Amino acid sequence: MISHDAGWVRDAVRQLEADANRSADTHLHVFPLPAEWGIDLYLKDESVHPTGSLKHRLARSLILYGLVNGRIGPDTGLVEASSGSTAVSEAYFARMLGLSFTAVVPRKTSEEKIAMIEFYGGRCHFVDQASQMYDEAARLAADCDGHYLDQFSDAERATDWRGNNNIAESVFSQLSAERFPVPTWIVVGAGTGGTSATFGRYVRYRRHPTKIAVVDPENSAFYGGWKTGSPDYTTGLPSRIEGIGRPRVEPSFVPGVIDEMLQIPDAGSLAAIRLLRTRTRHWAGGSTGTNLYGAFQLIARMIKNGERGSVVTLICDGGERYAASYYDDTWVADQGFDLAPHQQRMEHFLTTGHWQDPAK
Template sequence: MSRAWVREAVRLLEADANRSADTHLHVFPLPAEWGIDLYLKDESVHPTGSLKHRLARSLLLYGLVNGRIGPATVLVEASSGSTAVSEAYFARMLGLEFVTVVPRKTSQQKIDLIEFYGGRCHFVDVPPAMYSEAERLAAECDGHYLDQFTYAERATDWRGNNNIAESVFSQLRDERHPVPAWIVVGAGTGGTSATFGRYVRYRRHPTGIAVVDPENSAYFGAWETGVTDYETGMPSRIEGIGRPRVEPSFVPEVIDEMIRVPDAASLAAIRFLRERTGHWAGGSTGTNLCGAFALISRMLQRGERGSVVTLLCDSGERYTHTYYDDDWLAEHGFELRAQLAAMDDFLRTGRYSPG
């Protein structure tokens, strides 16, 4: 394998990170008398539009420095979502072929995004077959299976190197509560919660790490019961988070709290966010907000002050025909009025539970 090519590939990936300023940290408006600040780290401003941009870069760097990716390596993934979009972007940057295994029922909008960056979709009829098929394809072409669900927790350097945790604490340095009481994230691969959980322990911060989980996901059950191979067998309706099985990158030992959030609450929260701030986000951001509101409610009941940080994971533009479409909501049995009323009440009374 050409070491010169690998050096240039690493340089290109690092240059991509350095070309843009760090993602913004927005303030969500809470009543001033509460003495609590809520921040949203806006990961939608990455070049590929989501939090997964960081993960994709880390996965490619991990493969490069471990000698698994060279100038002719075919990159393979099992993903129909934002991770595949971001990996396709970086593969094109390095001049590499990228193939992702997706369920045959994947929306054309997702397929178009992957193909826009030069990726190719390989279809399977049964979603659980994605993983074994990705392994088979990588072996067949002597390629590299990026395997986000296994490598997410180890591909990112949690001690520093401008990871998302280091970025958040750096941006909070001049705020009135520079060390947050809570950081709230969802679990897709489990890599983000692992990074935050390890970082706060390494830096000796008292910050709690809370993970929110949507309906049908296995992570909450695994954390609650300690059963590491917990499964639900059902897919999440909140894209980007929730899994029917516990993935290898999920590290429950570094999580302080898990909160189960109904899907209707997640979808109500993104409309509430847009109404109150103008920010337009996807469903996983709504799940994050519900968890943040619940923790802030708890802090108020205990007379605590401080800050809470969560993530704006991707833009709502990707969900105009689903989460923001009233006909789609009705077709899937979602009624949001009660959830929206509960969020309005939260800003008046300080009391909230996702339900």
């Protein structure tokens, strides 16, 4: 039974709010495009959060959601099914509140990710297959009378999409003095579906004409689920782009707020982060490349249709986490990725404004 220590809960909420205040806002960078296009591309840099990724916002929201719903008390152990950035951020907040944290992770999780979770005081509980993470996390939480944070179910409901300094409100506030303050497109990936749900609900609530595009990597079920309308769509395959893509459509995914989905080749995602670093010096993870590759396609469509306006996407996390993988030529070759055609396609686009499909 969770202890309802009202004083402790009030102080825990205060600590979460203090962290948000210290973090201030994340930067909105401009990606250089030819001026004659009349289109501005912005990248909201979520890598500058204290734990280095977009998931810092999600972790804070999930724990705050548990606190205000009476599910987390001063002796509650926190458990999550995650081997990535969400677990890192949740471990950070658990330590802040003096709570134990356990991440249920596959045995193949990289040593770097395990070290980051443990750095913030979390511990890792291993399972043989990624598909076992959900049930094992729920079991561990039940066994210790703890709380399963369950990012894949609660992400879309834990975030206040109306405002409260969420990522959508932040973007529109930062764009207020720009020449196109209401973006034509917002482009995001889906790991839980929480970010796309927040943006999609917010633009409808604020009556903006902005459209939401979700980019999905290879192997992920979200694209197929959205296209077929099946909430039970599965691929059974793990995503090779960390932080986004899932083998099944997760409960937090809200297809009704999405205007378009694009399936992005994994090699294109990796080529895009290298181009980003060359063109801007920003060093980002693979999911940022997925965002950028999709944004370029939408901008090319705008140019073709004679549209002017702005497009916003995200830098989801920093590239230093992937120095030994996505940025390592030997690793890329070992995975069978050929980045050259995608690099050429993006360079051609940035020169001409035209996007060449692979078949052309």
